[in-house]
Amino acid sequence: MSHPHSEALYARARAVIPGGVNSPVRAFRAVGGTPLFIARGEGQFLVDADGRRYLDFVGSWGPLILGHAHPEVIEAISAAAAHGTTFGAPCAGEVELAERVVAAYPGIEQVRFVSSGTEAVMSAIRLARAVTGRDLIVKFSGCYHGHADHLLVAAGSGLATFGRPSSAGVPEAFTGCTRVVPLDDEAALEELFAAEGARIAAVVIEPVPANHGLLPQRHEFLTRLRMLTRAHGALLIFDEVISGFRLARGGAAERLGIRPDLATFGKVIGGGLPVGAFAGPRQLMARLAPDGDTYQAGTLSGNPVAMASGIATLDALARGNGWQRLETLGAEAEEALRPVLARAPFPVHLVRVGSLFWLSLHEGGAPRTAVPLAAAASARYGRLFHALLAQGIYFPPSAYEACFLSLAHRDVDLQTLARGLERALATAA
Numbered sequence: 064m065s066h067p068h069s070e071a072l073y074a075r076a077r078a079v080i081p082g083g084v085n086s087p088v089r090a091f092r093a094v095g096g097t098p099l100f101i102a103r104g105e106g107q108f109l110v111d112a113d114g115r116r117y118l119d120f121v122g123s124w125g126p127l128i129l130g131h132a133h134p135e136v137i138e139a140i141s142a143a144a145a146h147g148t149t150f151g152a153p154c155a156g157e158v159e160l161a162e163r164v165v166a167a168y169p170g171i172e173q174v175r176f177v178s179s180g181t182e183a184v185m186s187a188i189r190l191a192r193a194v195t196g197r198d199l200i201v202k203f204s205g206c207y208h209g210h211a212d213h214l215l216v217a218a219g220s221g222l223a224t225f226g227r228p229s230s231a232g233v234p235e236a237f238t239g240c241t242r243v244v245p246l247d248d249e250a251a252l253e254e255l256f257a258a259e260g261a262r263i264a265a266v267v268i269e270p271v272p273a274n275h276g277l278l279p280q281r282h283e284f285l286t287r288l289r290m291l292t293r294a295h296g297a298l299l300i301f302d303e304v305i306s307g308f309r310l311a312r313g314g315a316a317e318r319l320g321i322r323p324d325l326a327t328f329g330k331v332i333g334g335g336l337p338v339g340a341f342a343g344p345r346q347l348m349a350r351l352a353p354d355g356d357t358y359q360a361g362t363l364s365g366n367p368v369a370m371a372s373g374i375a376t377l378d379a380l381a382r383g384n385g386w387q388r389l390e391t392l393g394a395e396a397e398e399a400l401r402p403v404l405a406r407a408p409f410p411v412h413l414v415r416v417g418s419l420f421w422l423s424l425h426e427g428g429a430p431r432t433a434v435p436l437a438a439a440a441s442a443r444y445g446r447l448f449h450a451l452l453a454q455g456i457y458f459p460p461s462a463y464e465a466c467f468l469s470l471a472h473r474d475v476d477l478q479t480l481a482r483g484l485e486r487a488l489a490t491a492a
């Protein structure tokens with residue numbers, strides 16, 4: 064299918080923007096073809112530069128939990144913008160959004176706003192190092208925490224891998240304080256804590272890992288992690304940039320009944336504008352400047368337009384019993400897709416947590432750890448993606464990315480997806 068306007072824009076983009084995109088996965092490299100340039104979003108739909116309409120299951124990778132251009136969010140943004148877009152001084156919106164976050168999330172008393180999820184995790188880690196006086200950070204293979212240097216670390220094999228950068232431009236010295244362990248592996252955790260527990264400032268985890276497919280963890284694994292961090296005086300950081308305000312009002316922490324020491328937010332919390340946040344008990348957050356000795360700042364942090372977008376989004380969710388409706392919607396999606404997948408001409412497994420779902424093309428069932436997809440399965444996903452796109456269904460352009468449902472999705476959309484998927488699976492076989 065040709066997309067002349069997208070192709071022309073992409074050609075111009077490649078001349079002036081590296082790879083033609085401002086975030087790599089947008090370039091369709093994993094699935095091939097020309098990325099679509101999007102002209103507008105309407106509820107559950109995207110409209111591209113060539114005027115074609117797509118049922119959207121990406122939702123800008125998470126923020127658009129109410130769908131595109133939700134009237135209440137747009138009205139709040141417009142009203143705020145009319146009064147000025149940034150002051151470099153405190154505004155009421157910051158207090159109002161902070162009060163909502165503190166009321167929603169278990170065990171936190173204070174929150175600081177930043178402008179992205181990357182910044183949120185970066186800052187939470189600085190704070191963890193300050194309060195513990197320790198240097199080491201532990202992350203899990205397959206979890207993504209933004210593009211800060213010390214977190215861009217690939218997992219090697221073995222129980223605990225010494226941090227080796229997975230990007231050029233990251234000195235080994237920077238990642239030398241990062242340890243990587245596999246998910247779903249209590250023994251690896253025990254071993255790491257036995258060897259280096261007294262040097263570990265924090266363990267950071269996506270409580271529902273959603274950046275390497277969807278890899279929900281066993282409850283025993285997460286409770287073991289909570290126990291070990293506490294026993295060794297290390298902080299547990301839940302990176303709730305995807306799960307926060309999506310899987311429950313109180314995020315994955317509420318859903319799982321496990322409290323971290325610090326939590327990070329992004330995506331939903333800004334309702335489509337650039338907002339991130341990190342939060343914790345007052346006693347920890349007090350170490351931040353200006354009260355404490357741990358510096359952290361931002362020219363556009365807490366700006367009134369972004370705060371208005373976040374507030375309108377959280378209020379719409381809370382008012383409409385949004386989290387319950389998202390849960391129901393997820394269950395309906397599962398019900399619509401299961402029979403289709405059961406008839407699929409190759410192995411496809413549906414993994415779902417609330418309004419997140421993932422089609423795993425791994426042979427032999429969906430994994431719980433970050434295992435790479437076989438080349439043949441990756442190629443199949445590329446064909447599946449394009450077969451869906453040709454039917455007006457927009458899926459993530461990578462086999463490792465989860466799909467996102469929003470409150471704009473209707474039962475009829477799930478039926479459309481089920482029918483489209485049935486045909487696409489046949490094409491991809």
Ligand SMILES: *Cc1c(COP(=O)(O)O)cnc(C)c1O
Pocket residue numbers: 178179180181182184207208209210269274302303304305329330339
């Ligand atoms: C998206 C994401 C980030 C990074 O957020 P940005 O706003 O893209 O910087 C961090 N952690 C998780 C779990 C994410 O999904």
